[in-house]
Amino acid sequence: MSRPLVALGTSDPLAVLRGLEAALAGGPALLPVAEGTPALPTPPPADVRQRVALVVETSGSTGTGKRVALSSEALLAGAAAADAALGGPGGWVLALPTHYIAGLNVLTRSIAAGTTPVVVTPGHFDAAAFADAADRLVTGPAAPRRYTSLVPVQLARVLDDGRATAALARFDAVLVGGQATPAALRDRAVAAGVRIVTTYGASETSGGCVYDGVPFGTVRTEVVDGELQLSGPMLAEGYLGDDDRTATTFVDRDGLRWYRTGDAATVSDGVVRVLGRLDDVVVSGGEKVRLGAVERLVRDLPDQHGAVVTRRASGEWGEVPVVVTEQPLDLDTVRSHVGDALGRAARPAAVVVVDRLPMLPSGKPDRRAIQDLASS
Incomplete structure (x- = not known):
């Protein structure tokens, strides 16, 4: 069985929210498209397997283009485990692009919590606009906590602005990922009263699945020949139109399915320390x-x-x-x-x-x- 795949431009994050909500409920699968960026060499298929709810296009920072296929089960499992790790559901300020897995995570967790995220004006990130969005965030009894997700450069810009820093300090958790967070930047945020949670994950793991070095929920980690591998219910189905890459990247071992991250890491007393790319x-x-x-x-x-x-x-x-x-x-x-x-x-x-x-x-x-x- 299959279902249609609908490509949707990301200039309107709330339109992407509605498309993702429909996809998670069994409607057409969603492919968020980053406007103004080069398309991948091959066009996306008209439809996908029934299990696929979301397709994320990514070129990575060094690799070649790929389309990561994610199921509703994987996305919602990741959202539920993340909420448990953070202390419960909450309202979100969306400051990341909605073709990017961390931005889509904000949408998924908002859908699961029955809330609508407050959107920072898309485009060049501005600390004052973030502070305005934080002021508009209203929480309720069912989702009382306040969350947002940033990349390190956004965090640095917020900390350069007094009003935005004060707004950020009101959040119950500020997820920071996408790349390693410099220790000096983390220390600066903590000194300002910001509750930082460093995250690690990928599109292939439905986004962040390791918080402050600790895998959440039922996520498992192993280091095999120096490479970090992850297993759990949040793993992607694979790559659309690329069976060879899927077979190389997702492997079966010990009765479990594992994602080969390509990152060098150590795991000591359950804490993951990522050292960088193997290459x-x-x-x-x-x-x-x-x-x-x-x-x-x-x-x-x-x-x-x-x-x-x-x-x-x-x-x-x-x-x-x-x-x-x-x-x-x-x-x-x-x-x-x-x-x-x-x-x-x-x-x-x-x-x-x-x-x-x-x-x-x-x-x-x-x-x-x-x-x-x-x-x-």
Whole structure:
């Protein structure tokens, strides 16, 4: 059996909300389409398997385009487990794009709670507009708590605005994900009274399923050959039109279905620590350097919470780390800071300052475009 797949532009988040509500109830499956971004090479199918309620298009920050197929059961299981982990259902301020899984999570959890999210004006994120949206959020007895979800760059902009920071401190939980949250930014938020919850997940896991390093609900984690794998009821059905990728990414083991994240991680006493992508290693002067580890150190420096560390070819060293940032950064300072922690080979070879870092519509850095900037 199958059902139609309806593509819907995301310029009106409440229209996406209505489409998702219908999809979760058994109506046409929904494909939110990011307006103004290049389409994937192949058009979407006219219909999908009956189990599929939502299709999320994603290119990731480094990978190739894919369409992730999610069932109603997976989406609602993730929403219920998240609400339990946060302390119960609540009202949401929507500040993320609704073609992005974290934005769609806000819609799913609002539907499950019987509430309507307050929408921050779509487009360029503005702290004052967020504060206005927070002022409009009204909660009730059935969903008394206040929630929102941000990416780190949005959190930083809110914390630069006094009124927006005061509004954010009224929330019961502020989910921050999409990329690693710099420790300095987290500390700054906590000092301002903001209840930060760092999240980890992907479109393939119906969004965040690990909060502050701890898997919620019945989510299970294992590290296999250095790679973090996740299992639970929130897993996607697979990738539309790509059986080979589905078979490679979703594997059966020990009677369970597992999602191979592609991330390096450790799990100690049930707490997950993500180290970075398995493919973010460069070999510099014969030594392996994990770019994610370098980036975390760089982001702990003042005003560098949005900096990105990428790779550049080097005739002498093979490949070297390069910092790309919007804020001035002294090369000797960053080389000393990184070298003291990770060794000589990890020291960045250059700092490239740009007017604005290329970003994906999801709010994540566009790492392919940033690598091109570093290479040129």
